[in-house]
Amino acid sequence: MRGGLLVGLLVLPCLALPGLPGAWAGGVGDGALRVTVTVNGREHSGPRPPAVRVGAQVVKRYRLVNSGEAHLYGVRVVDPAVPAGAVRCPSRTLAALGELECVARFRAVGGAHRATARVEGDIPSLQRRITATTRTGYTGVAAGLRLTERVTVRGAGGSAGRGLRVAWGSATVAYTVTNHGNRPVHAVRITDPGLGLAPGALDCGAGGGTVAVLTAGSSARCTAVVRRPPGTHRSTGLASGSDRVTTYGPRGERLPAPAITARSSAVFTLPGRGEGVAGPGSPSPSAPAKPRPTTESSGKGGAPGGRGVSGVVGGAGVVGGTGVVGGTGVVGGAGVVGASGAVGASEAVGAPLGVGGAAVAPGAVPAAATARPVPPSPSPPPPPGAIGAARAPAVAGDRSPTGPTDPTAARRAAALDDEGFLGRLRRRGREAHELGIVITLLLLLIPAAIAAALLGNRRG
Incomplete structure (x- = not known):
């Protein structure tokens, strides 16, 4: 009887041990993790x-700390504020x-991101799941400016100085700066290097050329009036400011704004x-050049005449070349037909006095040429580019003061004109x-003539 009771007392505790909580994993509880x-x-x-710059x-x-006496298997971290799959263990x-x-490593996005991890x-062995939670998060600092501009062109007008007026125009440039970040931007300044505009040259309202504070989502407008010469111009606006927020880097370093x-x-x-x-004495910058009036000076013979007549002079269209019209009168010795700036009739070689006194009508003969005929002289070759005078008789209706021109001389002049x-x-x-x-021959004949004369004198 006593032996059976002793065996029962020894077996019962062994049967009860597997059912006791924590018998095989002692020290395990809800606060162990x-x-x-x-x-x-x-x-x-x-x-x-902490504040983290967007994109950083x-x-x-x-x-994780396990203070229990049992191993934890299948450990995992769930954080809604972290992109899926970013946590690595x-x-x-x-143990x-x-x-x-x-x-977990990932890029920051704008806004507050708080969650319970x-x-x-x-x-x-205990068929239990141990959990632990904590609050965590970060704030993504998004700071950004957007700048747009619009140009309105006004009418031209203005002066360039020194007596010359040119068509200067003016344009109004309107700049609109917008804060599309989530933090206020302070001391926003707008410049334009392309147009040479400093911050003080723009009107931004009460703040002058600077916007003191530009809150998140708001806009400000600045304008400037510029004067420039005609043509195409390029504006390059630049807006700058700071949100004055200190952020933290991946290693915990502080980063200035x-x-x-x-x-x-x-x-x-x-x-x-x-x-x-145009001012006094200055040519008009845009007016085309006008031809000189077809007049000649009325000075004495041999004095420089006026500009050459644009078109036909003396009816034969001959100004320059040999200068011979009808074999007698010489009309101009150096001019070119129709060329502005040719020498007038009063500069003609061998022209009588008073020839340059009046303009010569087309198809007419100068009166001085009929009064005082000049015998024909050998003609020098025509200058390059000039129209030879020998072509004048080919024009219908041409008449010289003494009669028609010799056909032989005309052919010879035409041949001379065409030669290279x-x-x-x-x-x-x-x-x-x-x-x-x-x-x-002269050098030989003159001494012979002298010798013959001397011999004749001796014989006499």
Whole structure:
């Protein structure tokens, strides 16, 4: 009897041990798992989320501590404020009385991002799931400016100084700057390097050339009036400011607020006047050149005459070349037909006094030529580009003071006019050779004549 009672007392505790809670995983409870989170090196990110610049990297570190005496399996971190799959843990098992660090890296987005992070782990032997939670988050600082501009062109008008008026125009450039971030931007200044406008040259309202504070989502307008010469001009607006917010980097470093800028551009054209107003003694910049009046000076013979008549002079259309009309009167020795600035009739070689006294009507003969005929003289070759005078008799209705021109002379003049540079050079060479022969003959005949005269005197 006593032996059976002793066996029962020894067996009953062994049967009851597997049913006792924590018999095989002692020290396990709901507070055995703890978690702490740092965001860019800042703790207590739940009540005080650190500021991170939009686009910068956010680094969240989850420190898991298991103070229980049982291993946790299938450990995972769930954080709604983190992109899916961003959390990385080196192991899915958290040993008893051990620690584990999981890390999440991602880019910050604008706005406040707070959430409750939850850590879970399983104890298979007890069929229990242990959890721990904490509040965490960050604030994404989005700062940005947008600049647009519109140009209104006004009428032309203005002066360039020194007695010359040109068509200057004016244009009104309106700049609109908008804060599309989530923080106020302070001391917004607008300049325009393309038009040479400093901040003081713009009117931004009460603040002069600077917008003191531009709240999130609001806009401000600045204007400037510029004066420029006619033509195409380019405006390059530049807006700059600062949100004055210090943010935190991935390693916990403090980052000062950067300069926030925005740019814009516009191309506009200022029209010019049709014709400028010239001052005394200054030519009009836009008026075309006008021909001189077809008159000649009335000075004495041999004095420089006026500008050549544009068109036909003396009815034969001959001004320049050989200058021979009808073989007697010489009308101009150097002019070109119709060319502005040719020498007038009073400069003609061999022209009688008073020939330049009046304009010669087309188809008429100067009166002085009929009063005092001049014998024909050998004609020099025409200058390059000039119209030879020998073509004058071919014009119908041409008459010289003494009668029609010799056909032989006309053909010879036409041949001379059509010859080229090499032909003219050969002709000059032949003329020089003939002249040399004549001089040689004279040098031989003159001494012979003198000798004959002396001999005759001796005989007498």
